[in-house]
Structure formats: C-alpha cells, structure tokens
Amino acid sequence: MKPELVSLILNAVQELGEHNGVPLPTALDGDTPLFGRDGLLDSLGLVTLVVAVEQAIEDELGVSVSLADERALSQRASPYRTVGALADYAGSLIRAAA
Amino acid sequence: MDTPITLITGTRKGIGRYLAEHYVRCGHRVVGCSRGDVDWSLDGYQHYVADVSDEQAARRIFTDVRKKYGRLDHLINNAGIGSMNHSLLTPLSTVNAVLNTNVVGTFLFCREAAKLMKTNAYGRIVNLTTVAVPLKLEGEAIYVASKAAVLSLTGVLARELAPFGITVNAVGPVAIETDLIRSVPKEKIDRLVSRQAIPRLGTAADVANVIDFYLLRTSGFITGQCLFLGGV
Ligand SMILES: NC(=O)c1ccc[n+]([C@@H]2O[C@H](COP(=O)([O-])OP(=O)(O)OC[C@H]3O[C@@H](n4cnc5c(N)ncnc54)[C@H](OP(=O)(O)O)[C@@H]3O)[C@@H](O)[C@H]2O)c1
Numbered sequence: 001m002k003p004e005l006v007s008l009i010l011n012a013v014q015e016l017g018e019h020n021g022v023p024l025p026t027a028l029d030g031d032t033p034l035f036g037r038d039g040l041l042d043s044l045g046l047v048t049l050v051v052a053v054e055q056a057i058e059d060e061l062g063v064s065v066s067l068a069d070e071r072a073l074s075q076r077a078s079p080y081r082t083v084g085a086l087a088d089y090a091g092s093l094i095r096a097a098a
Numbered sequence: 099m100d101t102p103i104t105l106i107t108g109t110r111k112g113i114g115r116y117l118a119e120h121y122v123r124c125g126h127r128v129v130g131c132s133r134g135d136v137d138w139s140l141d142g143y144q145h146y147v148a149d150v151s152d153e154q155a156a157r158r159i160f161t162d163v164r165k166k167y168g169r170l171d172h173l174i175n176n177a178g179i180g181s182m183n184h185s186l187l188t189p190l191s192t193v194n195a196v197l198n199t200n201v202v203g204t205f206l207f208c209r210e211a212a213k214l215m216k217t218n219a220y221g222r223i224v225n226l227t228t229v230a231v232p233l234k235l236e237g238e239a240i241y242v243a244s245k246a247a248v249l250s251l252t253g254v255l256a257r258e259l260a261p262f263g264i265t266v267n268a269v270g271p272v273a274i275e276t277d278l279i280r281s282v283p284k285e286k287i288d289r290l291v292s293r294q295a296i297p298r299l300g301t302a303a304d305v306a307n308v309i310d311f312y313l314l315r316t317s318g319f320i321t322g323q324c325l326f327l328g329g330v
Contacts, residue, residue: 044261051213055164064157068209 001094005087006030008060012052013083016045030084036075046072046080057090065093102126102313103167105159107150107207108177109143110136112276113226116302117174117309118143124310129163131155132177150177150203160210169218172313173211175204175225175248182282185239193240200244205251208266212259221264222313225252226305229272229330233293237286245270249324256322265321269308272300272328295329 010028017024022045025032033039035046050067058064067090071077079089104121108114109130115138118130122142130136131146139145146162148155163170179199181192204225215221227245230238249268256266272294273279273287291297308325311317 048216051216054213055217058161058164064161066153066157 001091002084002087005057005090006083008056009049009053009083009086009090012049012056013040015052016041016049020045020048028083030082030087032083034082034086035072035080036078037081039081050080053086053090057094061094063094063097065090065097067093102171103129103163103169104172104174104313105129105163105170105207105211106174106176107203108132109145110134112278113271113274113302113305114174114176117176117306120303120306121172126172127167129159131159149199150175150207151198153206156206156210160214164214170211170214171218171221173207173215173221173223174309175207175223177203178226178245178278180238180241180278182238182241182279184237188240196240196244197247200241201247201251204248208251208255212255212262212264215264216259216262219263221259221262222317223255223259223264223266224309224312225249225266225268227252227268227270227324229270229290229294229326229328231270232326232330233290235290252324253322260321263318265312265318267312267321268324269305269312270324270326270330271305272326272330274300274302274305276302291328293330298328300327 013028016022022040035041041049054067069079072080079085104126106114106117106128109118110132118128121128122140128143131148133149135147136145146159148159177199179196181188181196208223225248227248230242231246231249235242252266252268259266273290304327
C-alpha cells in the first residue's frame with residue numbers, strides 16, 4: 001500500500017504547487033520534507049495538504065480517516081515531516097479502519 | 099447561483115427544526131441530524147441519525163455531503179443539551195454529556211465542515227450560545243460553561259478559518275419555549291426576562307433572523323462575533 005499512498009500524496013503536493021503557488025523542487029519522492037526543518041509547507045500549506053490527502057484517500061481507496069495528529073510540531077515524531085512519514089501514518093490509520 | 103447547501107445539527111425538534119424548515123423555505127438544500135429520527139419530512143431536507151459527538155457518524159455525514167454536492171456553504175451548530183440544576187446536584191455523567199454534545203460536537207462539526215468549505219474557499223459557520231453566558235445564570239453552571247466554550251471556539255476558529263474564506267459567528271438567544279427550558283420554573287424565566295433590555299421571551303424566528311444576516315454573501319467581513327438577543 002505504501003507506494004500507492006506515496007504517489008497519492010505526491011499528486012496532492014503537485015496540485016498544491018500548481019494552485020497555491022508553493023515552490024516545489026524538481027524531484028519529489030518519499031524523502032521530500034513536507035513540514036518542519038527544510039519542509040516545503042508552512043502551517044496553512046500543511047492544513048491544505050492534509051485535507052487534500054484525506055479526501056483523496058476517501059475518493060480513491062473508499063476509506064474515511066482523519067489525519068489529525070497531536071505530534072504535528074514534533075521534529076522527530078511528526079507524521080508530517082516527510083512524504084514517506086505521512087504515507088506510513090495514513091497507512092496505519094487505513095489498516096486500523098479496515 | 100447554485101442552491102446553497104446548509105447543514106444544521108439538532109433538527110428533530112425545537113429551534114433546529116424551525117431552522118431546517120426556514121432554510122428549506124429559503125430554497126436551500128438542508129441536511130440535518132439528531133440522535134433520534136424525525137417524525138416529519140420535507141422536500142429539500144435530508145435527515146441523518148447521528149450524535150454530534152460521534153466522530154465516525156459525523157464523518158459519514160460529511161463524506162455523503164461531499165459525494166452528493168461537492169461542497170458545503172453553511173453549517174449551523176444548533177444541537178445542544180442543558181442541565182438545569184444546582185452544581186452540587188449535578189452528576190458527572192451529566193457534565194460529560196453536556197460537554198460532549200455542546201463543545202465536542204460543535205468542534206467536530208466545525209472541523210469537518212471547514213475541510214469541505216475550504217475546497218470552495220467559501221463558508222459560513224454559525225454556533226449557538228446563550229445569554230446565560232454574559233448573565234452568569236446560576237443553576238446552569240455546566241451548561242453555561244459549555245456555551246462559554248462555544249463562544250471561545252467561535253472567536254479562535256474565526257481567525258484560523260479566515261484564510262479559507264470561512265466566517266464563524268455565534269448567536270446567543272434568550273429563553274425560547276422549547277423542551278430545553280421546560281423544566282425551568284416560571285419564576286426563574288421571569289427573572290431572566292426582566293434582566294433583558296426588551297423583556298419578552300424569544301422565538302426561533304428571532305434566531306433565524308440573526309443567522310440569515312450571518313449567512314449573507316455580503317457578510318463576508320463579519321466574523322468572530324456573537325449577537326445576543328433581547329438587548330443582553
Ligand atoms: N430554548 C432556549 O431557551 C435556548 C436559549 C438559548 C440557547 N439555546 C440553544 O439553542 C439550541 C437548540 O435548543 P432547543 O431549545 O431547540 O432545544 P431542544 O428543543 O431540546 O432541541 C435540541 C435538539 O438537539 C438535538 N440533539 C441533542 N443532543 C444531540 C446530540 N448529541 N447529537 C445530535 N443532536 C442532538 C435534539 O434531538 P435528539 O434528541 O433526537 O438528539 C433536538 O433536535 C441549543 O444549542 C441551545 O443551547 C436555546
């Protein structure tokens with residue numbers, strides 16, 4: 001499931017770049033930092049991405065999960081620190097919901 | 099213009115039912131919920147049986163609205179319960195129930211509605227509080243505290259959601275004859291009414307009038323406000 005989620009998140013990041021003018025690096029992958037140190041997103045960008053990912057998961061995988069998380073601001077444990085971390089976090093919630 | 103999509107909580111009876119009927123009359127598509135099913139029906143109204151403090155149930159409603167309409171224009175957080183009782187006689191289970199419905203429920207619906215409204219960069223959220231907050235009405239400690247929390251939420255969310263084109267406001271009615279205040283003694287209601295600038299009971303129409311104003315497209319610069327009825 002992880003590669004699927006990574007690409008779903010990358011699509012959402014791309015869209016954010018196009019519609020919200022977030023400057024993106026040329027290469028995007030699981031290691032791309034999202035939020036926190038060297039992250040692409042400010043807090044409003046993060047909110048927008050999280051909502052877009054929740055909706056994409058609902059549309060494409062038919063599961064409704066809330067990607068809200070208490071550890072948002074933690075440097076080490078934040079599920080929003082990279083694309084891959086967010087994919088792992090979303091994957092764990094999707095499995096728990098199944 | 100597209101038909102406005104309006105979600106109202108607590109529509110089975112009382113003010114919520116009035117609001118559902120009112121906004122259907124105004125040409126909105128109204129989606130409503132309450133813990134119980136409704137014994138009435140209306141073209142343009144769809145009911146969900148859901149407790150506002152149940153996250154899964156709430157998300158189901160929003161998923162449906164998103165699938166069906168792709169957007170949400172208005173949310174009215176009307177569902178509310180009270181406990182008219184001296185604090186020393188109020189059981190903990192009541193405290194939890196009041197906080198869950200009034201505070202947790204309002205928060206959850208604001209959160210989920212904002213996600214949907216944000217995709218359209220437009221939204222109007224209206225929360226119900228009460229004049230019992232500024233009047234510090236004795237005998238309703240936990241109810242008043244929960245509605246004070248709704249007032250604080252309104253103010254903070256107004257700021258957090260402003261970048262998404264969403265306004266968040268509140269209306270604080272005086273006593274209105276519904277089941278909510280049925281158990282309050284008449285003398286107490288009379289005393290409350292006498293503290294208003296305009297000493298009469300309120301009506302659901304008085305509440306709808308304030309909400310109509312908040313929902314206007316032209317009210318886009320009005321957010322974080324609370325309007326108390328009766329001149330309190
Ligand atoms: N009446 C007044 O004097 C007055 C004054 C100031 C403010 N208000 C506020 O106005 C709002 C409406 O009050 P009302 O007078 O119309 O009260 P009401 O007649 O008792 O109606 C309350 C409504 O909320 C629903 N509800 C209660 N708990 C719920 C929950 N956990 N989840 C979903 N729905 C729930 C009820 O339906 P179910 O039982 O089926 O769930 C019912 O439809 C409340 O927020 C109240 O605090 C009322």
